[in-house]
Amino acid sequence: MKIFNTLAGSKEAFTPLKQGRVGMYVCGVTVYDRCHVGHARSAVVFDVVYRYLRHSGYDVTYVRNFTDIDDKIIRRANEEGVSAREIAERYIAAFYEDMDALGVLRPTREPRATEHVPEMIAHVEALVERGHAYAVDGDVYFDVGSYPPYGKLSRRPLDELASGARVDVDPRKRSPLDFALWKASKPGEPSWPSPWGPGRPGWHIECTVMGQKYLGPTLDIHGGGLDLVFPHHENEVAQAEAASGEPFVRVWMHNGFVNINQEKMSKSLGNFFTIRDVLRQVHPEVLRFFLLSHHYRSPLDYSEGAVREAAAGLERLYGLLGRIGEALDGRDAPAQVPVAELSNGARATHEAVLGLLFQFEDAMNDDFNTAEALGHLHRCARQVGSFLHEGCEPSPKNLAVLRYAAQSVRGLGGVLGLLQAPPEAYFGAVKQGAVEARGLDPAEVEAKIAERNRARKEKDWMRADAVRDELAALGVVLEDGPAGTTWKLK
RNA sequence: GGCGCCAUCGCCAAGUGGUAAGGCAGAGGUCUGCAAAACCUCUAUCCCCGGUUCGAAUCCGGGUGGCGCCUCCA
Numbered sequence: 001m002k003i004f005n006t007l008a009g010s011k012e013a014f015t016p017l018k019q020g021r022v023g024m025y026v027c028g029v030t031v032y033d034r035c036h037v038g039h040a041r042s043a044v045v046f047d048v049v050y051r052y053l054r055h056s057g058y059d060v061t062y063v064r065n066f067t068d069i070d071d072k073i074i075r076r077a078n079e080e081g082v083s084a085r086e087i088a089e090r091y092i093a094a095f096y097e098d099m100d101a102l103g104v105l106r107p108t109r110e111p112r113a114t115e116h117v118p119e120m121i122a123h124v125e126a127l128v129e130r131g132h133a134y135a136v137d138g139d140v141y142f143d144v145g146s147y148p149p150y151g152k153l154s155r156r157p158l159d160e161l162a163s164g165a166r167v168d169v170d171p172r173k174r175s176p177l178d179f180a181l182w183k184a185s186k187p188g189e190p191s192w193p194s195p196w197g198p199g200r201p202g203w204h205i206e207c208t209v210m211g212q213k214y215l216g217p218t219l220d221i222h223g224g225g226l227d228l229v230f231p232h233h234e235n236e237v238a239q240a241e242a243a244s245g246e247p248f249v250r251v252w253m254h255n256g257f258v259n260i261n262q263e264k265m266s267k268s269l270g271n272f273f274t275i276r277d278v279l280r281q282v283h284p285e286v287l288r289f290f291l292l293s294h295h296y297r298s299p300l301d302y303s304e305g306a307v308r309e310a311a312a313g314l315e316r317l318y319g320l321l322g323r324i325g326e327a328l329d330g331r332d333a334p335a336q337v338p339v340a341e342l343s344n345g346a347r348a349t350h351e352a353v354l355g356l357l358f359q360f361e362d363a364m365n366d367d368f369n370t371a372e373a374l375g376h377l378h379r380c381a382r383q384v385g386s387f388l389h390e391g392c393e394p395s396p397k398n399l400a401v402l403r404y405a406a407q408s409v410r411g412l413g414g415v416l417g418l419l420q421a422p423p424e425a426y427f428g429a430v431k432q433g434a435v436e437a438r439g440l441d442p443a444e445v446e447a448k449i450a451e452r453n454r455a456r457k458e459k460d461w462m463r464a465d466a467v468r469d470e471l472a473a474l475g476v477v478l479e480d481g482p483a484g485t486t487w488k489l490k
Numbered sequence: 491g492g493c494g495c496c497a498u499c500g501c502c503a504a505g506u507g508g509u510a511a512g513g514c515a516g517a518g519g520u521c522u523g524c525a526a527a528a529c530c531u532c533u534a535u536c537c538c539c540g541g542u543u544c545g546a547a548u549c550c551g552g553g554u555g556g557c558g559c560c561u562c563c564a
Contacts, residue, residue: 009494027564035564042564072562156493156560203562225564226495232563255564256495262556266563293513294503299496299557309502309514316513323528359511363504372504375512382512382529389529461523468525479526486527 001056001365003221004297006229006252007153011367014251016220022058023215024050027207027224027232028110030067031091032076035098036272037287037302038225038258038265044288045255045296045368046223047104048416052364055415062107063214065207066092069114069200074189084190088114098275101284103417109214113206117192120201120209123243124181124194132242136172138184138197142235144177147242153252154230179235181205204235208248211236217244223253226297227264259301273302281437282307283430285418289314292370292416311430313378314418317409320381322423323388324406333399345387346401352383353405360412370416377412384409427488434489438475445476449485452478 002011016022026046029039050062068088077084113120124140127133132146144150144158151158158177170176180202185191191198201209211219217240224233233252240248257264260271278287281304290310294300337350356376363372384405392398413419421429435442452467468478477490 029564030562038564040564045564070562154493154559223564227559227563230493230559231561257558257564259557264558264563268561268563297495298503301502306502306514312515313513319528369504372511375504378512386529456523459523465524477526480522481527488526 002367003251003253004367005250006233006254007249009155012251016058017218017250020057020059022053022060022220023063024053024060024221024223025063025065025207025211025215025219026107026222027228028064028066029091029095030070030072030203031088031095032070032072033091033267034094034274034276036258036265036267036274037278038272040098040102040275040278040287041258041291041296041300042223042225042255043099043104044102044291044417046253048292048296048370049221049223049253049368050105050107051415051417052368060108061215063109063111063211064107065210066095066110066112067203067206068092068112069190070203085114088112094276098279101279102275102288103285103420105417111210111214113201113210114190116206116210116213117201119213120205121182121192121194123205123209123239124201126243127181127239130242133181134174135182135196138199139172139180140182140196141173141178142181142239142242144175144179144238147238149241150177150238151234153234153237156230156234179204179231181239204232205239207232208236208240212240212244212248217246217248219249221251221253222249223255226254226256229254255296256299259299260303262299262301265302278307282311283426283433285421285426286311286314289374289418292418293374295367295369295371297367313374315427315430317377317381317413317419318421318423318426320385320388321406321409321419322427324384324402325423327388327392327394327402328399328406329394331394331399332396333403334396335400337400337404338397341397342401343392343398345390345392346398349383349387349405350401352380353401353408356380356408356412360415364415373412373416377409380405381409431488434475438489440474440476440489445471445474445487449478449487453485 001014003014004011026042029035046064050060053060066088069084073084073087077087080087124133127142128135128140131143133140133142181204182194182196182199183202184197184199189200191200211222222233222236237248259265263269263271265272275287286307290307291300293310293313339347339350342350359376360373363369363376366372384402388402392402410419448467448471452464455461455463455467471478471487475489476487479486479488
C-alpha cells in the first residue's frame with residue numbers, strides 16, 4: 001500500500017510502527033456551527049481510509065477529536081447568552097446527525113479537548129521545563145527558535161516565515177512565529193486552573209496531547225484538511241517532538257478542498273453549503289459518492305449539476321444490483337461458481353468480477369484512489385449488465401455467477417461505504433425525497449397512471465400519451481415494465 | 491513577496507515513461523403502440539514552446555492560465 005506523505009512530499013510504501021496495527025488520528029471539527037461540504041469531504045475521505053485499512057487486515061485505532069473550547073465557541077456563546085458547553089453540545093449533536101447520514105463510521109475514540117486539560121497542562125509544563133516554552137502574563141508560548149526543524153512539514157524556511165508574518169505581532173513574544181500553548185482567560189470565559197493562572201489550552205496542543213494519549217508518542221497516520229498543514233500541523237510536530245524527542249507522525253495525509261466556482265469553500269468567504277442544506281436536495285449517499293468520485297488530494301468543485309451527475313452514476317450501480325436481485329428472484333444459487341462449465345457470456349462476466357477484485361485493491365493501494373476504484377466498479381457493472389441483458393437463463397450456473405457478482409460489487413462498495421442499502425430501499429428513499437421536495441401527492445400520480453393504463457388497454461394511445469405528458473410536466477417519468485408501470489422523478 | 495499545487499473528450503474524472511479507465515451529456519441502434527429503462531456501437535493524443543529518451547499526457551527547462559497556504563479554517 002502506498003500513501004502520499006506530506007512530510008516526504010511523495011508517495012511512500014506504508015508500514016505501520018507495529019505490524020498489523022495502525023494508530024490514526026484525524027483533526028475533527030471545532031463545534032461552533034453546522035458543518036459544510038468541506039467538512040464532509042474530510043470526514044468521508046478519512047472514513048474510507050479507516051475502512052480500507054481495516055479491509056486490508058489492519059487492527060486500526062482511529063481517533064478523531066472534537067475541539068469544544070475555542071475563541072469561536074466562546075464568541076458564539078456570548079452572542080446567544082448561553083454557555084460554551086451548550087454551544088459545543090448542540091453542534092456535536094448536529095455533527096453526528098450529518099455524519100450518520102453520510103454513513104461515516106464512528107472512530108474508535110472521539111476525545112474532547114475539555115476532557116483532557118490536565119494532560120495538556122502537563123505537556124505544556126514539560127515543554128517549559130525543557131526550555132521550549134515560556135510564560136508571559138498567564139499565557140504560555142512555544143519558542144519556535146528553540147526547535148530548529150520547525151517548518152519541515154510545510155517546507156518553509158524559518159526566517160522567511162518570520163518575515164512573512166503579517167498580523168500585528170505581540171511584542172511579548174520572542175518570535176512572531178511563537179504560538180500559544182496556553183491562553184490566560186478573560187473574566188467570564190471558561191477556564192481551568194494552571195501553574196500560570198486560570199486559562200485554557202491553545203488549539204494546537206489539543207490534538208497533539210489527545211493523539212499521543214490514545215496512540216502513543218508516534219502516530220502512524222495523522223490526517224486533516226490541506227489548510228491545516230500550516231500552522232496547525234507544523235505546530236503539532238514541534239510541540240510533540242520537542243517534548244518527546246521521538247518522531248510524532250509517520251505519515252501525514254491531507255485532503256484537498258471543496259471549491260465553489262474554483263474557489264475554496266469556507267466560512268470566511270461565505271460561499272459554503274452546509275451538509276444539511278445539501279441533504280435536503282439529494283440522498284446522502286449521492287453526496288458521499290460525489291466526494292469519492294474524485295481523488296482525495298485533488299480540489300473538488302461543488303455544484304448542484306455536479307452532484308446531479310453523481311446521482312446518475314450511483315443510480316446506475318444500484319440499478320444493476322436491483323436487476324441482479326430480480327434475476328435471482330430469491331432462488332438458491334450454488335455457493336461455488338462452476339467456472340469450467342460456464343457459457344461464454346457467463347465466463348466473461350465471472351472473469352470481469354474476479355478482475356474487479358484485484359483492480360479495486362490496486363487502485364485503493366495506490367494512495368486510496370477511490371475515483372479509479374469506482375471506474376473499475378462501473379466497468380464491471382457494464383459487463384454484468386450486458387450478461388443480464390442477453391437474457392441469461394436462470395440456470396444454477398448463471399445464478400451462481402450473478403450472485404457472486406452482486407456480492408462482490410456490494411462488498412467492494414461497502415469498503416467505500418456505498419451500495420449497502422437494498423436497491424429498492426435506495427430508490428424508494430430517493431423518490432420519497434424528491435416527492436417531498438416538490439410537494440407531489442403520490443396517490444394522484446398513481447391515479448393518473450391507472451387512468452393511462454385504462455386508455456392503453458383500449459389502445460387509446462392519444463389519451464394515454466396525453467396523461468403521460470401531463471405527468472412529465474410535473475417531472476414524473478413513467479416506465480412500463482412487464483410487472484406494470486412504475487414512475488420516478490427526473 | 492515567499493512556498494506549493496493544478497491544466498487530460500462538450501462537462502466531470504483516472505492515468506506519473508510504452509502507446510489515453512470510468513461517469514454525465516450527445517448521436518445511431520436493439521427493445522417498446524410510442525416512450526422510458528436496459529443493453530450495444532460511436533466521439534480525445536492529453537494548455538503552448540523547447541529538451542531528455544528507441545519511446546512522454548507522464549521526466550527536465552521556459553511560457554501561459556487557474557488555485558491554495560503564508561491569518562481562524564476540513
